[in-house]
Amino acid sequence: MSYTIKEVAELMNVSTATLRYYDDEGLLPNIKRVNGRRVFEEEDFKWLKLLSCMKEINMPIKKIREYVQLTQQGDSTLQARFEMILQQKQIILSQVEELNKCLKVFEFKEEYYKKAIAAGSEKAVEDMMEHAPKLND
Amino acid sequence: MSYTIKEVAELMNVSTATLRYYDDEGLLPNIKRVNGRRVFEEEDFKWLKLLSCMKEINMPIKKIREYVQLTQQGDSTLQARFEMILQQKQIILSQVEELNKCLKVFEFKEEYYKKAIAAGSEKAVEDMMEHAPKLND
DNA sequence: ACTTGACTTAAAGTTCACTTTAACTTGTAT
DNA sequence: ATACAAGTTAAAGTGAACTTTAAGTCAAGT
Numbered sequence: 001m002s003y004t005i006k007e008v009a010e011l012m013n014v015s016t017a018t019l020r021y022y023d024d025e026g027l028l029p030n031i032k033r034v035n036g037r038r039v040f041e042e043e044d045f046k047w048l049k050l051l052s053c054m055k056e057i058n059m060p061i062k063k064i065r066e067y068v069q070l071t072q073q074g075d076s077t078l079q080a081r082f083e084m085i086l087q088q089k090q091i092i093l094s095q096v097e098e099l100n101k102c103l104k105v106f107e108f109k110e111e112y113y114k115k116a117i118a119a120g121s122e123k124a125v126e127d128m129m130e131h132a133p134k135l136n137d
Numbered sequence: 138m139s140y141t142i143k144e145v146a147e148l149m150n151v152s153t154a155t156l157r158y159y160d161d162e163g164l165l166p167n168i169k170r171v172n173g174r175r176v177f178e179e180e181d182f183k184w185l186k187l188l189s190c191m192k193e194i195n196m197p198i199k200k201i202r203e204y205v206q207l208t209q210q211g212d213s214t215l216q217a218r219f220e221m222i223l224q225q226k227q228i229i230l231s232q233v234e235e236l237n238k239c240l241k242v243f244e245f246k247e248e249y250y251k252k253a254i255a256a257g258s259e260k261a262v263e264d265m266m267e268h269a270p271k272l273n274d
Numbered sequence: 275a276c277t278t279g280a281c282t283t284a285a286a287g288t289t290c291a292c293t294t295t296a297a298c299t300t301g302t303a304t
Numbered sequence: 305a306t307a308c309a310a311g312t313t314a315a316a317g318t319g320a321a322c323t324t325t326a327a328g329t330c331a332a333g334t
Contacts, residue, residue: 006280017323020282025321035330037281053239061321075258082250089243096236099229102190106226113219121212143310154293157312162291172300174311198291 002032003040012048026065027051029072057092139169140177149185163202164188166209194229 009016022028023038028047032039040048047068054064067084070077115125146153159165160175165184169176177185184205191201204221207214252262 004280015323016281018321021322024283035281036283037330050242053242056235056239075253078250078254078259082247082254085243085246085250089240089247092236092240092243096233096240098193099233099236102193103226103229103233105187105190106222106229109222110219110226113215113222116212117215117219122215141310152293153311155291158292161313172311173313174300 001042005038005040008040008044008048011045012052022051025061027061027068029068054088057088057095059088138179142175142177145177145181145185148182149189159188162198164198164205166205191225194225194232196225 003011005016005019009019012019019028020038023031028044028051031044032041051064054067063084067081070081070084112125116122119125140148142153142156146156149156156165156175160168165181165188168181169178188201191204200221204218207218207221249262253259256262
């Protein structure tokens with residue numbers, strides 16, 4: 001099966017302009033053309049899905065392109081790609097850790113506001129703030 | 138104890154320009170001034186820490202300012218603030234979920250490259266790709 | 275033949291979150 | 305007294321990641 005840019009845009013929840021932009025930026029290697037129009041195939045979805053995952057973790061376009069270019073250079077870049085993957089894995093792990101810290105802060109605030117709303121005033125629960133989770137550890 | 142903008146910048150790992158920018162944008166309510174210079178106190182660190190947490194989860198400045206403004210309007214905005222907190226909590230939870238999906242993808246890639254490097258070629262492990270984690274569920 | 279809708283490119287525009295610059299003031303040290 | 309380090313503002317500049325615009329191509333339907 002093959003897909004138009006519009007179909008891919010709908011499937012991947014991005015605009016057609018964004019897909020062209022990604023292609024122009026070299027994030028989508030070897031997109032087929034028929035009469036100048038892009039034609040996407042199953043193989044391209046593998047890239048699109050990896051791409052959306054890389055975007056999810058805020059990997060900059062420049063770095064994604066680096067990775068894509070390495071894949072285009074064959075087995076000689078296997079080690080370099082492996083190291084990029086390891087590095088990104090560490091980044092994800094520390095992102096999750098940071099998010100969990102923030103989650104605790106928001107959960108604390110949630111409880112704080114529950115009590116303040118029940119009491120009708122913030123003053124009434126201000127002493128609770130002393131037990132706030134530390135943000136700097 | 139009170140702190141200069143430079144000291145705060147060092148403690149919070151941001152530039153002094155960024156702190157002034159945050160202040161100008163209304164993200165730091167009621168910063169004291171002495172001879173026109175900003176003077177930070179313990180109370181301000183509470184805001185700075187909440188702010189760095191809000192930045193961590195990519196909360197836009199506009200939304201952070203909304204929250205800060207609500208806090209300045211007293212108890213009548215308790216419910217509104219509570220709802221903002223709940224909403225942000227959900228955003229964090231879905232971010233963690235997305236990150237964990239991405240982590241799986243990168244862990245799969247890690248194994249893939251380990252095998253490819255051991256085999257000396259990608260071709261040798263290409264069939265493994267068939268068992269790649271689905272990105273769209 | 276002609277309109278329509280989806281595609282194309284190159285280039286300019288937008289938004290966000292800062293960052294830098296320039297001109298100026300102030301407090302401390304020599 | 306003077307230099308200098310650190311603060312101030314307003315405004316312009318930056319970089320990333322798109323988005324929009326303008327001008328054009330192309331295949332299908334009436």
